[in-house]
Amino acid sequence: MSRFAIELVREGAIDTNAVIGYDPPMRTFFLQGFEREVDGCIDFEIWLGTVPGEFPTLASLGIEIQRRGYEISRIERRDILEMLAESDLRFKTLYEMLETKPERVFEILDRSRHKTPFLQDLLSDYKS
Numbered sequence: 001m002s003r004f005a006i007e008l009v010r011e012g013a014i015d016t017n018a019v020i021g022y023d024p025p026m027r028t029f030f031l032q033g034f035e036r037e038v039d040g041c042i043d044f045e046i047w048l049g050t051v052p053g054e055f056p057t058l059a060s061l062g063i064e065i066q067r068r069g070y071e072i073s074r075i076e077r078r079d080i081l082e083m084l085a086e087s088d089l090r091f092k093t094l095y096e097m098l099e100t101k102p103e104r105v106f107e108i109l110d111r112s113r114h115k116t117p118f119l120q121d122l123l124s125d126y127k128s
Contacts, residue, residue, distance in 0.1 A: 001021060001025075002022050003021040004019065004020055004021055005018070006019065006020050007073045008031075008070055008073070009070065009071045009072075009073045014073070015034045018032060018034070020079075021083060022083045031046065031049060032046070033047075048061060057087075058080070
């Protein structure tokens with residue numbers, strides 16, 4: 001299971017200890033933010049991804065985060081790639097290739113019909 005520290009914002013409040021990740025046994029992405037104590041127990045103002053298969057894609061989690069009025073203000077691109085690699089074999093192959101042969105990934109992307117600005121931006125950290 002992956003867990004990455006992010007910054008989560010809602011109505012001007014910032015949680016610098018929020019967490020996002022992927023839970024393979026539950027096959028869902030998850031988010032925990034704005035930790036608080038309720039009846040002597042730790043709870044979160046927002047806790048998504050507690051049901052198996054609830055958020056099968058990172059995009060579906062992102063949509064729900066925004067729908068509830070939250071925004072992720074800081075997340076590392078490398079963490080996004082690592083979560084995607086954990087959630088899907090196709091991304092895992094891409095992630096492993098980036099670690100060993102990044103020039104090959106960019107060569108493939110340059111010829112790909114599926115080249116998107118998002119993917120190019122996400123991979124830009126590796127192109128140095």
